[in-house]
Amino acid sequence: MERGTPVGRRVVLGMLGLGTAGVLTGRWLQEREQRLLAVVGSRDPTGLSQLLPAGAGFRFYSVVGRVPERTAAGYRLTVGGLVRRPGAVTLDDLRRLPRLELTRDFQCVTGWRVPEVHWAGVALADLLHHAGVLPAARAVRFKSFDGSYTESLTLEQAQRRDVMVATEMQGRPVSHDHGGPVRLYVAPMYGYKSIKWLDRIEVTDRVVPGYWERVGYDVDAWVGRSNGRDDAPTG
Amino acid sequence: MPRPAELLRFTRAERWVHRCTAVLMVCCLLTAAILYIGPLSVLVGRRALVVWVHVLAGLALPVPMLLGWASAAFRADLRELNRFRPADRDWLRSRGRRAAGLPTGKFNAGQKLYAAFVAGAILVQLGTGVLMRYGQHWPLSLRVGATFVHDWLAAAVLAAVLGHLHFALRDADARLGMRTGRVPAAWASREHPGWAEQPDRPR
Numbered sequence: 001m002e003r004g005t006p007v008g009r010r011v012v013l014g015m016l017g018l019g020t021a022g023v024l025t026g027r028w029l030q031e032r033e034q035r036l037l038a039v040v041g042s043r044d045p046t047g048l049s050q051l052l053p054a055g056a057g058f059r060f061y062s063v064v065g066r067v068p069e070r071t072a073a074g075y076r077l078t079v080g081g082l083v084r085r086p087g088a089v090t091l092d093d094l095r096r097l098p099r100l101e102l103t104r105d106f107q108c109v110t111g112w113r114v115p116e117v118h119w120a121g122v123a124l125a126d127l128l129h130h131a132g133v134l135p136a137a138r139a140v141r142f143k144s145f146d147g148s149y150t151e152s153l154t155l156e157q158a159q160r161r162d163v164m165v166a167t168e169m170q171g172r173p174v175s176h177d178h179g180g181p182v183r184l185y186v187a188p189m190y191g192y193k194s195i196k197w198l199d200r201i202e203v204t205d206r207v208v209p210g211y212w213e214r215v216g217y218d219v220d221a222w223v224g225r226s227n228g229r230d231d232a233p234t235g
Numbered sequence: 236m237p238r239p240a241e242l243l244r245f246t247r248a249e250r251w252v253h254r255c256t257a258v259l260m261v262c263c264l265l266t267a268a269i270l271y272i273g274p275l276s277v278l279v280g281r282r283a284l285v286v287w288v289h290v291l292a293g294l295a296l297p298v299p300m301l302l303g304w305a306s307a308a309f310r311a312d313l314r315e316l317n318r319f320r321p322a323d324r325d326w327l328r329s330r331g332r333r334a335a336g337l338p339t340g341k342f343n344a345g346q347k348l349y350a351a352f353v354a355g356a357i358l359v360q361l362g363t364g365v366l367m368r369y370g371q372h373w374p375l376s377l378r379v380g381a382t383f384v385h386d387w388l389a390a391a392v393l394a395a396v397l398g399h400l401h402f403a404l405r406d407a408d409a410r411l412g413m414r415t416g417r418v419p420a421a422w423a424s425r426e427h428p429g430w431a432e433q434p435d436r437p438r
Contacts (some may be wrong), residue, residue, distance in 0.1 A: 026380025
């Protein structure tokens, strides 16, 4: 029988060639695609465009199996550690502090970015001031009520006016999947710093690396200046 | 000599390569869906564990085929899948893509193209996946490019695998061949006459 043409080998080699070309030009292609999807996605009632690779919109990352739900009424945020007045605050207590609103792009370290997300809540600095930070304090540690996730900031970072305890997102209470009823929002840093399902704030004498930072992500996670990335800053 | 009612289509080694590759591929696709599709990510969570399973299954994916190389029957299949003959071109052009009147060999042209696509995809996904997972020190534009290729090709692989399952579900005798290794002679003469009539076909 005649041997025939090695089409299979050509297909495999062709795919390796295309794959390499895609790796080299993918960034450029992806920017075109995202610009197109930003237009399409805003007029897509089905939400299917969010399923496309590099599609616009949030992705939901959780490090545990199931996160318990907390209602707005039953929610308590514990503030402790090196503070004069440790204790728990309710959502109503938070509302009595000066309201802070921010509209910024949300940038994930894995590459996706959601343009112009509106957040409302209180400045973390105001909450810390309310609790009375002691002179020995150098850092702030955060714990999630998912039972696993932790994060931390230096005291200086925590007192920036674009670091907030967020209670509203896009004009509505922060939903459970987005980390509600209360989450942190650290505008100038990658998304993993903005811990979801905020349970406890602890003022400490040093920075304790958080969940993803123990597997190699940068502790100081400035957008565009960390994790080997060069995204446009969001601060 | 009476013609046997059944023909040997796949040896034990060929069937095990197929089985192990299938299990690993399903692992990769399921974990990819969990990592990628919002509602599934929310439902399953456990991101670090899912990433670990995905990476492990992906790294292991080429292993069954590499081990299969030890089998002469598997190597013969690869040679057969690689080569296109005039009958394959006619099969692709034929209405309804049936073997009717064509001397289709052990694999038809669709099966050959599918095998080549999956082999190429496994290699590209392996390369881009390693770059994504272990390439922290590579330039960002290459990592973004690798993610771009990995995501789009994953969608294409999913479509191809669903097509593969669709054709398998429509053909019980073909499934029997992959499960037991043997197929009815009548099926072989209808679907793969060039192979069924082959004088040196192993029994």
